[in-house]
Amino acid sequence: xxxxxxxxxxxxxxxxxxxxxxxxxxxxxxxxxxxxxxxxxxxxxxxxxxxxxxxxxxxxxxxxxxxxxxxxxxxxxxxxxxxxxxxxxxxxxxxxxxxxxxxxxxxxxxxxxxxxxxxxxxxxxxxxxxxxxxxxxxxxxxxxxxxxxxxxxxxxxxxxxxxxxxxxxxxxxxxxxxxxxxxxxxxxxxxxxxxxx
Numbered sequence: 001x002x003x004x005x006x007x008x009x010x011x012x013x014x015x016x017x018x019x020x021x022x023x024x025x026x027x028x029x030x031x032x033x034x035x036x037x038x039x040x041x042x043x044x045x046x047x048x049x050x051x052x053x054x055x056x057x058x059x060x061x062x063x064x065x066x067x068x069x070x071x072x073x074x075x076x077x078x079x080x081x082x083x084x085x086x087x088x089x090x091x092x093x094x095x096x097x098x099x100x101x102x103x104x105x106x107x108x109x110x111x112x113x114x115x116x117x118x119x120x121x122x123x124x125x126x127x128x129x130x131x132x133x134x135x136x137x138x139x140x141x142x143x144x145x146x147x148x149x150x151x152x153x154x155x156x157x158x159x160x161x162x163x164x165x166x167x168x169x170x171x172x173x174x175x176x177x178x179x180x181x182x183x184x185x186x187x188x189x190x191x192x193x194x195x196x197x
Contacts, residue, residue: 013046129173133180140184149189156185 017039024035159182166175 013042017042126172126176130176130180133177137180137184152185152189156182156189159185 020035020039020042024032024039027035159178163175163178163182166172166178
């Protein structure tokens with residue numbers, strides 16, 4: 001609850017004290033002393049009233065400034081709270097997106113690992129088959145007979161035809177065997193050329 005302060009007119013107290021002092025000079029004895037004391041008391045009370053009024057104005061201004069600062073602080077706090085809520089929402093969205101990306105990455109990684117294991121297994125099988133084919137070619141080479149070059153070229157053409165046919169059918173093993181046969185004929189023809197050269 002605020003009190004309304006009405007400032008005293010500066011002339012009224014000084015006029016009153018002047019009047020009391022004039023009266024005290026005209027009256028002798030105890031009444032004169034009382035009038036002088038009354039004038040001094042009025043002056044003292046007037047000074048205290050002015051000091052209280054100045055103090056009230058200072059406190060009122062400080063209170064007004066504090067109220068303005070409090071309002072500004074509340075507004076800043078509300079804005080900061082909204083910003084924090086927005087950042088929390090963004091963080092939640094980013095966390096969700098990161099979790100989804102991580103799950104997709106893990107799924108893709110699992111698929112690729114499966115494909116790699118399958119490919120390694122397939123390569124192992126093909127390597128085994130190739131070793132078997134090499135062994136059979138080596139065994140075949142030990143029983144080589146003399147064949148005319150034209151027959152070898154014709155056989156080479158047949159191996160190419162068979163290899164292409166097996167490739168179209170997806171028969172990788174037969175295709176590999178045909179290519180190995182063609183390669184063996186190429187080697188025989190190359191050896192023959194170097195022998196004759």
